[in-house]
Amino acid sequence: MAVQRVSIVTGGALGIGGATSHRLARRGDLVLLNDVDEAAAARTAAEISNDGGHCVVVAGDVTDADTVARIAATADELGPVDVLVNNVGDFRPAARDFLHSTPEQWHRMHQLNLAHVLSLTHAVLPGMVERGRGAIVNNATIEALRGIPGHVVYSAYNAGVVAFTKSLAVEVGRHGIRVNAIAPDLADSEQTPAALMIGNRDPDRVRTWVPLGRFGHVDEYARVIEFLTSDAASYVTGHTLPVDGGTLAASGWYARVDGKGWTNFPRHA
Numbered sequence: 164m165a166v167q168r169v170s171i172v173t174g175g176a177l178g179i180g181g182a183t184s185h186r187l188a189r190r191g192d193l194v195l196l197n198d199v200d201e202a203a204a205a206r207t208a209a210e211i212s213n214d215g216g217h218c219v220v221v222a223g224d225v226t227d228a229d230t231v232a233r234i235a236a237t238a239d240e241l242g243p244v245d246v247l248v249n250n251v252g253d254f255r256p257a258a259r260d261f262l263h264s265t266p267e268q269w270h271r272m273h274q275l276n277l278a279h280v281l282s283l284t285h286a287v288l289p290g291m292v293e294r295g296r297g298a299i300v301n302n303a304t305i306e307a308l309r310g311i312p313g314h315v316v317y318s319a320y321n322a323g324v325v326a327f328t329k330s331l332a333v334e335v336g337r338h339g340i341r342v343n344a345i346a347p348d349l350a351d352s353e354q355t356p357a358a359l360m361i362g363n364r365d366p367d368r369v370r371t372w373v374p375l376g377r378f379g380h381v382d383e384y385a386r387v388i389e390f391l392t393s394d395a396a397s398y399v400t401g402h403t404l405p406v407d408g409g410t411l412a413a414s415g416w417y418a419r420v421d422g423k424g425w426t427n428f429p430r431h432a
């Protein structure tokens with residue numbers, strides 16, 4: 164398969180990132196896959212290569228400066244980078260609420276959700292500017308666009324990702340570089356398995372919360388990333404696209420009448 168583009172995917176082994184690595188490789192991209200889980204990264208790379216695609220792994224925690232430098236150095240060897248998908252993000256470590264959160268938790272949240280997006284983009288951008296083309300997609304969260312009790316810090320840093328996406332798009336548009344984001348909700352992934360999130364509640368109640376009535380498959384998010392990094396989106400920049408089965412449109416967290424926290428299952432309201 165002839166290589167069409169060089170594309171970096173952080174957290175590219177599993178979940179939405181894994182599905183994205185597969186999709187981009189299938190369309191002919193040489194995928195530079197970064198992941199902290201070395202074994203999972205090797206498995207995904209092997210699957211891609213068995214499929215006839217091309218994948219190079221840079222293992223390591225993307226919140227480490229050294230990993231960012233190794234990703235950038237490997238990208239330089241592979242050729243000009245066309246696509247950067249800043250996918251890594253995590254709602255953990257979570258605190259019970261903001262009152263019980265600690266500066267240590269804020270720091271890790273900042274590293275996992277915002278700082279690496281800036282540092283890897285900063286490392287990759289000069290090559291894109293020099294070449295006069297590039298597409299960047301950041302993975303934010305729907306919680307950047309609505310309030311979520313219990314995940315205040317995660318929400319704040321992801322709102323930073325959304326603002327970064329908008330402002331950078333304005334700065335670099337003249338260089339032919341597009342910058343967009345997706346805002347997922349309810350991906351059935353390793354981080355948020357649907358079975359675990361539903362727990363012992365009636366799975367049928369999911370439809371009272373999600374207009375499309377189900378959790379999303381990781382490939383449904385990857386498809387949107389594929390679109391945003393393709394020429395089909397050549398006039399789309401600066402946007403954050405919710406991929407949420409309609410939850411933002413329907414949004415509503417309800418305080419429980421028994422005072423025991425919040426719920427989005429209306430039977431508890």
Ligand SMILES: NC(=O)c1ccc[n+]([C@@H]2O[C@H](COP(=O)([O-])OP(=O)(O)OC[C@H]3O[C@@H](n4cnc5c(N)ncnc54)[C@H](O)[C@@H]3O)[C@@H](O)[C@H]2O)c1
Binds near residue numbers: 173178223224225302
């Ligand atoms: N799952 C959801 O419903 C959901 C909702 C909103 C936003 N998101 C966002 O989507 C993105 C992907 O989520 P997911 O559910 O697919 O996650 P996941 O945890 O299922 O997969 C994440 C991948 O990234 C890797 N990874 C984790 N930390 C890393 C690090 N520091 N450095 C390098 N690799 C790392 C993991 O090993 C794994 O391969 C995240 O930014 C997350 O915040 C997910």
